[in-house]
Amino acid sequence: MARATSTQRKLGTTLLAWAVGLLIFFPIYWTILTSFKTEAQAISDPPVFLFFDWTLENYSIVQERSDYMRFLWNSVIIAGGSTLLGILIAVPAAWSMAFVPSKRTKDILLWMLSTKMLPAVGVLYPISLIFVEFNLLDTRIGLVIVLMLINLPIIVWMLYTYFREIPGEILEAARMDGASLGKEILYVLTPMAVPGIASTILLNIILAWNEAFWTLNLTAANAAPLTAFIASYSSPEGLFFAKLSAASTMAIAPILILGWFSQKQLVRGLTFGAVK
Amino acid sequence: MSLRKLLAAATALTVAGGTGAFAQTITIATVNNGDMIRMQGYTDQFTEATGIGVEWVTLEENVLRQRVTTDITTKGGQFDIMTIGMYETPIWGANGWLVPLDDLSDEYDVGDILPAMAGGLSHDGTLYAAPFYGESSMIMYRTDLMEQAGLEMPEAPTWEFIAEAARAMTDRENDINGICLRGKAGWGEGGAFITAMSNSFGARWFDEDWNAQFDQPAWAETLNFYVNLMNDAGPPGYSTNGFNENLSLFQQGKCGMWIDATVAASFVTNPDESTVADKVGFALAPDNGLGKRSNWLWAWALAIPAGTQQEAEAKQFIEWATSKDYIALVAENEGWANVPPGARTSLYETPEYQEVPFAQMTLDSILSADPNNPTVDPVPYVGIQFAAIPEFAGIATEVSQEFSAAYAGQQSVEEALEKAQALTNDAMEAAGYR
Numbered sequence: 127m128a129r130a131t132s133t134q135r136k137l138g139t140t141l142l143a144w145a146v147g148l149l150i151f152f153p154i155y156w157t158i159l160t161s162f163k164t165e166a167q168a169i170s171d172p173p174v175f176l177f178f179d180w181t182l183e184n185y186s187i188v189q190e191r192s193d194y195m196r197f198l199w200n201s202v203i204i205a206g207g208s209t210l211l212g213i214l215i216a217v218p219a220a221w222s223m224a225f226v227p228s229k230r231t232k233d234i235l236l237w238m239l240s241t242k243m244l245p246a247v248g249v250l251y252p253i254s255l256i257f258v259e260f261n262l263l264d265t266r267i268g269l270v271i272v273l274m275l276i277n278l279p280i281i282v283w284m285l286y287t288y289f290r291e292i293p294g295e296i297l298e299a300a301r302m303d304g305a306s307l308g309k310e311i312l313y314v315l316t317p318m319a320v321p322g323i324a325s326t327i328l329l330n331i332i333l334a335w336n337e338a339f340w341t342l343n344l345t346a347a348n349a350a351p352l353t354a355f356i357a358s359y360s361s362p363e364g365l366f367f368a369k370l371s372a373a374s375t376m377a378i379a380p381i382l383i384l385g386w387f388s389q390k391q392l393v394r395g396l397t398f399g400a401v402k
Numbered sequence: 403m404s405l406r407k408l409l410a411a412a413t414a415l416t417v418a419g420g421t422g423a424f425a426q427t428i429t430i431a432t433v434n435n436g437d438m439i440r441m442q443g444y445t446d447q448f449t450e451a452t453g454i455g456v457e458w459v460t461l462e463e464n465v466l467r468q469r470v471t472t473d474i475t476t477k478g479g480q481f482d483i484m485t486i487g488m489y490e491t492p493i494w495g496a497n498g499w500l501v502p503l504d505d506l507s508d509e510y511d512v513g514d515i516l517p518a519m520a521g522g523l524s525h526d527g528t529l530y531a532a533p534f535y536g537e538s539s540m541i542m543y544r545t546d547l548m549e550q551a552g553l554e555m556p557e558a559p560t561w562e563f564i565a566e567a568a569r570a571m572t573d574r575e576n577d578i579n580g581i582c583l584r585g586k587a588g589w590g591e592g593g594a595f596i597t598a599m600s601n602s603f604g605a606r607w608f609d610e611d612w613n614a615q616f617d618q619p620a621w622a623e624t625l626n627f628y629v630n631l632m633n634d635a636g637p638p639g640y641s642t643n644g645f646n647e648n649l650s651l652f653q654q655g656k657c658g659m660w661i662d663a664t665v666a667a668s669f670v671t672n673p674d675e676s677t678v679a680d681k682v683g684f685a686l687a688p689d690n691g692l693g694k695r696s697n698w699l700w701a702w703a704l705a706i707p708a709g710t711q712q713e714a715e716a717k718q719f720i721e722w723a724t725s726k727d728y729i730a731l732v733a734e735n736e737g738w739a740n741v742p743p744g745a746r747t748s749l750y751e752t753p754e755y756q757e758v759p760f761a762q763m764t765l766d767s768i769l770s771a772d773p774n775n776p777t778v779d780p781v782p783y784v785g786i787q788f789a790a791i792p793e794f795a796g797i798a799t800e801v802s803q804e805f806s807a808a809y810a811g812q813q814s815v816e817e818a819l820e821k822a823q824a825l826t827n828d829a830m831e832a833a834g835y836r
Binding site for chain 1: 464469472477649665
């Protein structure tokens with residue numbers, strides 16, 4: 127009897143998990159599917175699911191119209207650069223907060239997070255003026271800096287949470303053995319926190335990859351990443367959903383693949399410490 | 403080395419990597435629509451002829467507006483040419499943000515630009531943006547459904563006729579709505595439609611002292627007429643429908659009539675996209691016997707921001723893109739139905755173009771719109787579906803949100819108008835008009 131209940135419960139949980147999974151995946155599935163339809167099929171009602179003439183026409187039009195590789199390259203540099211820069215700054219910051227906290231550490235953490243509570247558009251003009259002053263408009267380095275600053279609170283918070291799970295005594299032991307501060311962070315702390323750091327990096331690459339306010343407002347032709355590539359296919363006067371879907375699929379494909387290959391690392395990192 | 407110098411050096415390095423192969427390259431911000439995309443395909447010919455390279459930054463309309471407005475107000479200097487509309491041009495021109503286009507070549511023939519377009523793109527008689535294409539709004543209707551209903555569409559119908567026809571054509575069982583109209587919030591979406599419609603009912607946004615007029619009977623009449631009509635004959639959920647949603651409904655044969663941008667005519671008559679391509683008729687936007695019709699006027703135009711380093715090259719591009727020769731180029735390669743409409747008088751005098759089914763009605767609609775004299779009673783502003791003051795976009799977006807809430811049944815028409823009246827007067831007082 128007990129076994130029957132547990133099988134039933136397992137079945138219920140599995141079904142629920144599948145339902146939630148499919149629900150979350152559906153918009154992506156639909157985008158990919160639409161990218162293989164003609165514009166007329168894309169808006170047809172009732173919608174067509176699988177039985178239509180698949181076409182690659184949209185992809186060839188998008189390829190012809192836009193220089194995809196340039197956008198992709200910009201995305202890689204901006205997402206990768208801002209994440210690496212952020213990690214370099216956040217590791218020491220999180221170390222000090224986790225292992226030598228002061229009276230104000232909690233307040234600082236909260237204050238850092240509070241910068242995320244202001245809508246981005248509220249500082250559009252100040253940031254734009256700074257960019258104009260420093261000649262940073264439409265440069266990759268400008269975007270690397272801005273996206274790093276935007277994501278820094280999240281990086282610090284995540285690393286802080288992981289570091290706190292690591293017993294301070296291990297670091298103390300290293301210190302007793304004569305390790306300098308740099309060595310302690312590099313050779314003792316970092317290897318132990320690799321899953322945490324890895325998942326922080328992955329999450330931040332995803333966040334920076336999808337950031338679509340600053341990357342649109344601070345770029346023109348040179349530094350525009352894939353978000354600008356997608357935006358160029360959205361139209362309020364005309365139905366170009368199939369082309370828009372093709373552009374979206376091309377823009378999310380690299381990050382989707384990255385996520386697929388690193389899912390183990392990602393899941394491990396995100397649940398790190400939860401079962402201790 | 404100061405931080406500033408360091409950053410500037412790093413920037414110079416990054417930029418150096420990105421410049422193109424041409425001695426001169428101009429950057430153009432533009433909107434994503436069929437005519438603009440088509441032009442991008444022809445820019446190689448411009449580059450070959452002049453040696454000037456062209457970089458395109460194509461954005462969705464709302465993003466574009468935010469992007470170019472930020473750039474021009476912060477003197478960002480990212481663009482040599484900006485695609486802007488009739489709303490921005492007179493305001494920016496008055497602020498000295500745009501290079502006046504008063505020295506275009508004789509060959510270009512400025513006098514050929516349709517007067518309504520030139521008027522809406524000028525400030526104090528000086529042209530600040532050259533129209534690439536222009537549009538008004540008109541009625542597109544299903545000839546077969548009209549016949550079934552036993553009615554005949556006049557060339558210049560009244561709202562009374564439209565309401566009668568819409569109710570007669572509605573067939574809920576077969577999913578056919580008599581009429582599809584915009585209801586979506588946003589000053590350029592549902593806001594544009596209801597403002598243009600209200601003009602024909604004798605309503606106006608402001609009196610001559612900039613007092614909001616939503617407490618006047620003409621506005622209540624407009625909104626009640628719209629809501630009753632849409633509830634009886636409109637599609638379900640119309641309060642969230644904009645241009646694209648209605649286009650999709652019409653192309654699938656679910657609308658008897660649709661009043662919207664003249665540019666839609668080429669979509670609904672295209673057999674590749676539309677299931678009703680051969681059954682579409684056109685008529686002027688309706689009136690109410692008060693002397694004003696409910697059609698709007700809009701142009702996407704090319705302007706040069708003041709302070710660009712490449713003014714001469716930018717002017718050269720604008721002369722090419724909005725010339726008679728460009729129209730001829732597109733006509734030769736893609737047929738007359740695909741040339742950018744609504745900008746030049748000479749286009750409508752071309753015999754081949756007169757054969758395009760929607761050409762004459764588009765011209766008549768444009769000619770019947772007068773942005774300098776948009777309402778029955780006098781107003782202190784220019785613009786038909788908008789008032790060309792910087793505060794309008796913000797105010798009208800809020801007002802249209804109140805209206806959409808009324809369409810969705812979340813509040814009554816009276817409540818929506820009361821709120822619109824209060825918020826408009828508050829904003830105008832804060833801005834120093836009253």
